[in-house]
Amino acid sequence: MALNVMEPQGALQIPEALLAWLSPDAEEVRADEAEFDRLADQWHRETEFTSATDEIVCHPGYRRIIAMGEPAVPWILRDLRSNGGDWFDALEAITGESPVAGEDVGYPRRMKAAWFEWGKAHGYEA
Amino acid sequence: MAFDPAEFPNLKTYTPTGDASDEYNCIAHACGHDDRWNWPGRHWPKGFGSSRSVRTFKNFLALHRFEQCGDGALEEGWEKVALYATGDTAQHAARQLNSGEWTSKMGHGIVITHPDVHSVEGPKYGKVVMYFRRKRTVTATPS
Numbered sequence: 001m002a003l004n005v006m007e008p009q010g011a012l013q014i015p016e017a018l019l020a021w022l023s024p025d026a027e028e029v030r031a032d033e034a035e036f037d038r039l040a041d042q043w044h045r046e047t048e049f050t051s052a053t054d055e056i057v058c059h060p061g062y063r064r065i066i067a068m069g070e071p072a073v074p075w076i077l078r079d080l081r082s083n084g085g086d087w088f089d090a091l092e093a094i095t096g097e098s099p100v101a102g103e104d105v106g107y108p109r110r111m112k113a114a115w116f117e118w119g120k121a122h123g124y125e126a
Numbered sequence: 127m128a129f130d131p132a133e134f135p136n137l138k139t140y141t142p143t144g145d146a147s148d149e150y151n152c153i154a155h156a157c158g159h160d161d162r163w164n165w166p167g168r169h170w171p172k173g174f175g176s177s178r179s180v181r182t183f184k185n186f187l188a189l190h191r192f193e194q195c196g197d198g199a200l201e202e203g204w205e206k207v208a209l210y211a212t213g214d215t216a217q218h219a220a221r222q223l224n225s226g227e228w229t230s231k232m233g234h235g236i237v238i239t240h241p242d243v244h245s246v247e248g249p250k251y252g253k254v255v256m257y258f259r260r261k262r263t264v265t266a267t268p269s
Contacts, residue, residue, distance in 0.1 A: 049133060049233040049250055051151035051218065052178065053165045084148035085234060086163075106162050106169025108149045 032068065036075045039065050044083060057089040066093045077119045080112060091115055129236050137245045143229065144237030153183070155231035156207045156219040157190045180255055183209055183216040192258035198243045200226040204259040208243050212252035220246065 039061035047056045056062070065072055073094055080087045088111050092098055099118040104110035119125075129146075131137045153164040162169040164186070166176040171189060174182060184194065187207060198208055200222065208228065210218040220230040220243060228243050240246060247253050 044234075047233070048235050051153060051163075051165055051231075051233050053163070053167045054176070054178070086148065106164070108163055109161065 029071065032071060033075055036065060036068065036072055040075075040079050040083075044085060047085075053086060056086050062090060066090050069094055073119075074124045077115065077124050080115065084108075084112075088115065129232065129238075133250060134246055135248050137240065137248075139242075140238040140240045140245070142236050143239050144231070146235045147231075148234045150231060151233065152231045153186070153219045155229065155237065156221040157187070158221075178216045179214050180209065180211050180216055181214075183219070184256065184258075187258050191260040193260065195257050195259040198222065198228075198254070198257050201259065203262055205262045207258045208254045209256045209258065210247065210251040210253060211255045215252075218246065218251035 043059050043061040043065075046061075047059055050056060065076070073091065076087050076090055076094075079085070086108070088100065095118075097118060100111045100114040104114060129142065131140065147160075149163070150160045151163050151165060154160070154162045154169070157164065164170065166174065166178060166182075171186065174186065187209070192207055195204075195206065198206055200206075206222040208220045208222075209216060210220070218230070220228040220240075222228055222243075223239065227239050227241050229237060229239050230246055231237050232246075243254060
Protein backbone atom coordinates (compact mmCIF):
# COMPACT_ATOMS: atom_id res chain seq x y z
CA MET A 1 0.00 0.00 0.00
CA ALA A 2 1.35 3.40 -0.94
CA LEU A 3 1.98 5.71 1.99
CA ASN A 4 0.49 9.20 1.69
CA VAL A 5 2.85 11.26 3.85
CA MET A 6 0.66 14.37 3.63
CA GLU A 7 -2.38 12.66 5.11
CA PRO A 8 -1.29 10.30 7.89
CA GLN A 9 -3.73 7.46 8.43
CA GLY A 10 -4.84 6.33 11.87
CA ALA A 11 -2.18 6.63 14.53
CA LEU A 12 0.69 6.97 12.06
CA GLN A 13 2.67 10.14 12.90
CA ILE A 14 5.24 11.53 10.49
CA PRO A 15 8.13 13.20 12.32
CA GLU A 16 8.30 16.93 11.63
CA ALA A 17 11.91 16.67 10.53
CA LEU A 18 10.94 14.13 7.90
CA LEU A 19 8.14 16.37 6.68
CA ALA A 20 10.53 19.30 6.46
CA TRP A 21 12.96 17.14 4.52
CA LEU A 22 10.18 16.10 2.18
CA SER A 23 9.18 19.72 1.55
CA PRO A 24 12.32 21.85 1.87
CA ASP A 25 10.75 24.66 -0.16
CA ALA A 26 7.94 25.11 2.35
CA GLU A 27 10.46 25.30 5.17
CA GLU A 28 12.42 27.95 3.32
CA VAL A 29 9.26 29.97 2.66
CA ARG A 30 8.37 29.80 6.37
CA ALA A 31 11.83 31.08 7.28
CA ASP A 32 11.53 33.92 4.77
CA GLU A 33 8.11 34.86 6.12
CA ALA A 34 9.47 34.90 9.66
CA GLU A 35 12.29 37.16 8.46
CA PHE A 36 9.73 39.40 6.79
CA ASP A 37 7.75 39.65 10.04
CA ARG A 38 10.90 40.56 11.95
CA LEU A 39 11.94 43.25 9.46
CA ALA A 40 8.41 44.65 9.16
CA ASP A 41 8.08 44.88 12.95
CA GLN A 42 11.41 46.69 13.20
CA TRP A 43 10.40 49.04 10.37
CA HIS A 44 7.08 49.90 12.03
CA ARG A 45 8.78 50.58 15.36
CA GLU A 46 11.64 52.65 13.99
CA THR A 47 9.55 54.81 11.64
CA GLU A 48 6.41 55.19 13.74
CA PHE A 49 6.95 58.81 14.67
CA THR A 50 8.19 60.20 11.39
CA SER A 51 6.11 61.82 8.69
CA ALA A 52 9.03 61.73 6.28
CA THR A 53 8.11 59.38 3.46
CA ASP A 54 11.69 59.45 2.20
CA GLU A 55 12.98 58.17 5.55
CA ILE A 56 10.21 55.59 5.82
CA VAL A 57 10.92 54.00 2.43
CA CYS A 58 14.70 54.20 2.80
CA HIS A 59 14.74 52.29 6.09
CA PRO A 60 17.19 49.36 5.77
CA GLY A 61 14.56 46.78 6.74
CA TYR A 62 12.18 48.13 4.11
CA ARG A 63 14.89 47.88 1.45
CA ARG A 64 15.64 44.30 2.47
CA ILE A 65 11.98 43.44 2.16
CA ILE A 66 11.94 44.89 -1.37
CA ALA A 67 14.95 42.70 -2.14
CA MET A 68 12.90 39.62 -1.18
CA GLY A 69 10.94 40.18 -4.38
CA GLU A 70 7.62 38.64 -5.36
CA PRO A 71 7.33 36.15 -2.47
CA ALA A 72 6.99 39.13 -0.12
CA VAL A 73 3.93 40.56 -1.90
CA PRO A 74 1.26 38.55 0.00
CA TRP A 75 3.02 39.24 3.29
CA ILE A 76 3.15 42.97 2.53
CA LEU A 77 -0.55 43.01 1.65
CA ARG A 78 -1.31 41.14 4.87
CA ASP A 79 0.74 43.60 6.92
CA LEU A 80 -0.79 46.57 5.09
CA ARG A 81 -4.24 45.32 6.04
CA SER A 82 -3.45 44.54 9.68
CA ASN A 83 -0.86 47.19 10.60
CA GLY A 84 -1.04 49.80 7.85
CA GLY A 85 1.99 51.81 6.91
CA ASP A 86 3.51 53.13 3.73
CA TRP A 87 4.07 49.89 1.84
CA PHE A 88 3.20 51.51 -1.47
CA ASP A 89 6.73 52.09 -2.77
CA ALA A 90 7.69 48.52 -1.91
CA LEU A 91 4.70 47.09 -3.76
CA GLU A 92 5.46 49.25 -6.79
CA ALA A 93 9.14 48.36 -6.74
CA ILE A 94 8.49 44.63 -6.53
CA THR A 95 5.55 44.31 -8.90
CA GLY A 96 6.35 47.09 -11.37
CA GLU A 97 2.68 48.03 -11.15
CA SER A 98 1.01 51.33 -10.19
CA PRO A 99 -2.66 50.65 -9.52
CA VAL A 100 -3.19 53.90 -7.61
CA ALA A 101 -4.87 56.60 -9.71
CA GLY A 102 -2.88 59.82 -9.93
CA GLU A 103 -5.44 61.84 -8.02
CA ASP A 104 -5.43 59.29 -5.18
CA VAL A 105 -1.70 59.45 -4.48
CA GLY A 106 -1.22 60.78 -0.96
CA TYR A 107 -4.59 59.56 0.28
CA PRO A 108 -3.54 56.38 2.11
CA ARG A 109 -7.06 54.96 2.45
CA ARG A 110 -7.57 55.12 -1.32
CA MET A 111 -4.04 53.87 -2.01
CA LYS A 112 -4.65 50.84 0.21
CA ALA A 113 -7.98 50.14 -1.48
CA ALA A 114 -6.31 50.23 -4.90
CA TRP A 115 -3.61 47.78 -3.82
CA PHE A 116 -6.09 45.40 -2.17
CA GLU A 117 -8.11 45.44 -5.37
CA TRP A 118 -4.94 44.76 -7.35
CA GLY A 119 -4.03 41.93 -4.98
CA LYS A 120 -7.45 40.35 -5.35
CA ALA A 121 -7.23 40.56 -9.16
CA HIS A 122 -3.82 38.89 -9.04
CA GLY A 123 -4.79 36.08 -6.72
CA TYR A 124 -3.29 37.37 -3.48
CA GLU A 125 -5.29 36.97 -0.31
CA ALA A 126 -4.79 39.78 2.18
CA MET B 127 1.73 50.22 18.73
CA ALA B 128 1.78 51.96 22.11
CA PHE B 129 3.04 55.51 22.26
CA ASP B 130 6.35 55.65 24.09
CA PRO B 131 7.03 59.17 25.38
CA ALA B 132 10.61 58.13 26.16
CA GLU B 133 11.26 58.76 22.48
CA PHE B 134 10.68 62.45 23.28
CA PRO B 135 12.85 63.40 26.24
CA ASN B 136 11.30 66.86 26.64
CA LEU B 137 7.72 65.64 26.62
CA LYS B 138 6.78 65.83 30.28
CA THR B 139 3.07 66.56 29.94
CA TYR B 140 0.77 65.52 27.15
CA THR B 141 -2.73 64.22 26.52
CA PRO B 142 -3.52 61.60 23.85
CA THR B 143 -6.37 63.02 21.77
CA GLY B 144 -6.49 60.79 18.69
CA ASP B 145 -5.81 57.21 17.67
CA ALA B 146 -2.76 56.10 15.74
CA SER B 147 -3.40 56.36 12.02
CA ASP B 148 -1.45 55.91 8.82
CA GLU B 149 -4.00 58.00 6.92
CA TYR B 150 -2.65 61.45 7.76
CA ASN B 151 0.49 62.99 9.10
CA CYS B 152 1.67 66.00 11.07
CA ILE B 153 1.66 68.55 8.29
CA ALA B 154 -1.80 67.46 7.09
CA HIS B 155 -3.04 67.66 10.70
CA ALA B 156 -1.49 71.10 11.06
CA CYS B 157 -3.43 72.25 8.00
CA GLY B 158 -6.67 70.69 9.29
CA HIS B 159 -6.84 67.51 7.18
CA ASP B 160 -7.18 63.93 8.39
CA ASP B 161 -7.37 62.09 5.06
CA ARG B 162 -4.01 62.73 3.42
CA TRP B 163 -0.28 62.34 3.87
CA ASN B 164 1.29 65.67 2.97
CA TRP B 165 4.91 65.08 2.12
CA PRO B 166 7.12 65.20 -0.95
CA GLY B 167 6.32 62.07 -2.95
CA ARG B 168 2.82 61.78 -1.51
CA HIS B 169 0.15 64.49 -1.38
CA TRP B 170 2.35 67.37 -2.44
CA PRO B 171 1.87 70.32 -4.80
CA LYS B 172 3.12 69.87 -8.33
CA GLY B 173 6.34 71.72 -8.94
CA PHE B 174 7.40 71.71 -5.29
CA GLY B 175 9.95 68.97 -5.90
CA SER B 176 11.23 66.51 -3.33
CA SER B 177 13.14 68.91 -1.11
CA ARG B 178 12.49 68.85 2.62
CA SER B 179 13.95 72.31 3.13
CA VAL B 180 12.32 74.75 5.50
CA ARG B 181 11.72 77.05 2.54
CA THR B 182 9.77 74.32 0.72
CA PHE B 183 7.52 73.77 3.73
CA LYS B 184 7.11 77.52 4.16
CA ASN B 185 5.83 77.63 0.57
CA PHE B 186 3.55 74.66 1.25
CA LEU B 187 2.05 76.38 4.29
CA ALA B 188 1.60 79.56 2.26
CA LEU B 189 -0.66 77.55 -0.05
CA HIS B 190 -2.80 76.93 3.01
CA ARG B 191 -2.91 80.67 3.82
CA PHE B 192 -0.29 80.54 6.54
CA GLU B 193 2.11 83.48 6.73
CA GLN B 194 5.30 83.54 8.73
CA CYS B 195 5.08 85.20 12.15
CA GLY B 196 7.41 85.88 15.00
CA ASP B 197 6.41 83.49 17.76
CA GLY B 198 3.95 80.96 19.11
CA ALA B 199 2.14 83.26 21.49
CA LEU B 200 -1.63 82.88 21.46
CA GLU B 201 -3.23 85.64 19.37
CA GLU B 202 -6.96 86.22 19.25
CA GLY B 203 -8.36 85.31 15.84
CA TRP B 204 -5.21 83.62 14.58
CA GLU B 205 -4.37 79.95 14.16
CA LYS B 206 -0.67 79.18 14.43
CA VAL B 207 1.60 76.40 13.23
CA ALA B 208 5.12 75.64 14.43
CA LEU B 209 7.56 74.03 11.99
CA TYR B 210 10.29 71.81 13.42
CA ALA B 211 13.53 70.97 11.64
CA THR B 212 16.98 69.56 12.09
CA GLY B 213 19.22 72.03 10.33
CA ASP B 214 17.34 72.86 7.14
CA THR B 215 15.46 69.55 7.02
CA ALA B 216 11.79 69.76 7.97
CA GLN B 217 10.73 67.06 10.45
CA HIS B 218 7.41 67.96 12.06
CA ALA B 219 4.64 70.51 12.40
CA ALA B 220 2.28 71.26 15.30
CA ARG B 221 -0.84 73.42 15.36
CA GLN B 222 -1.98 75.73 18.12
CA LEU B 223 -5.44 75.18 19.57
CA ASN B 224 -7.82 77.89 20.79
CA SER B 225 -6.63 77.10 24.31
CA GLY B 226 -3.05 78.00 23.44
CA GLU B 227 -1.97 74.35 23.69
CA TRP B 228 -0.51 72.54 20.69
CA THR B 229 -1.69 69.48 18.82
CA SER B 230 0.75 67.10 17.14
CA LYS B 231 0.15 64.07 14.94
CA MET B 232 3.12 61.86 15.71
CA GLY B 233 4.00 60.33 12.35
CA HIS B 234 1.93 57.15 11.96
CA GLY B 235 1.24 57.28 15.67
CA ILE B 236 -1.31 58.96 17.88
CA VAL B 237 -2.38 62.60 18.15
CA ILE B 238 -1.36 64.38 21.32
CA THR B 239 -2.02 67.75 22.90
CA HIS B 240 0.99 69.30 24.58
CA PRO B 241 0.97 72.57 26.52
CA ASP B 242 4.46 73.60 25.48
CA VAL B 243 5.35 73.91 21.81
CA HIS B 244 8.95 72.97 22.65
CA SER B 245 8.11 69.72 24.40
CA VAL B 246 8.33 67.58 21.25
CA GLU B 247 11.69 69.05 20.36
CA GLY B 248 14.59 66.63 20.51
CA PRO B 249 16.53 64.18 18.40
CA LYS B 250 13.53 63.12 16.32
CA TYR B 251 11.93 66.43 15.38
CA GLY B 252 14.77 68.89 15.98
CA LYS B 253 13.73 72.37 17.08
CA VAL B 254 11.03 74.86 16.20
CA VAL B 255 12.58 76.91 13.41
CA MET B 256 9.62 78.97 12.22
CA TYR B 257 6.11 80.00 13.22
CA PHE B 258 3.19 80.69 10.90
CA ARG B 259 -0.30 82.05 11.37
CA ARG B 260 -3.56 82.35 9.46
CA LYS B 261 -6.90 83.90 10.27
CA ARG B 262 -9.23 81.56 12.08
CA THR B 263 -12.48 80.94 10.26
CA VAL B 264 -15.83 79.70 11.49
CA THR B 265 -15.35 76.41 9.65
CA ALA B 266 -11.84 75.99 10.84
CA THR B 267 -9.79 73.31 11.74
CA PRO B 268 -11.03 70.66 14.09
CA SER B 269 -9.42 70.71 17.49
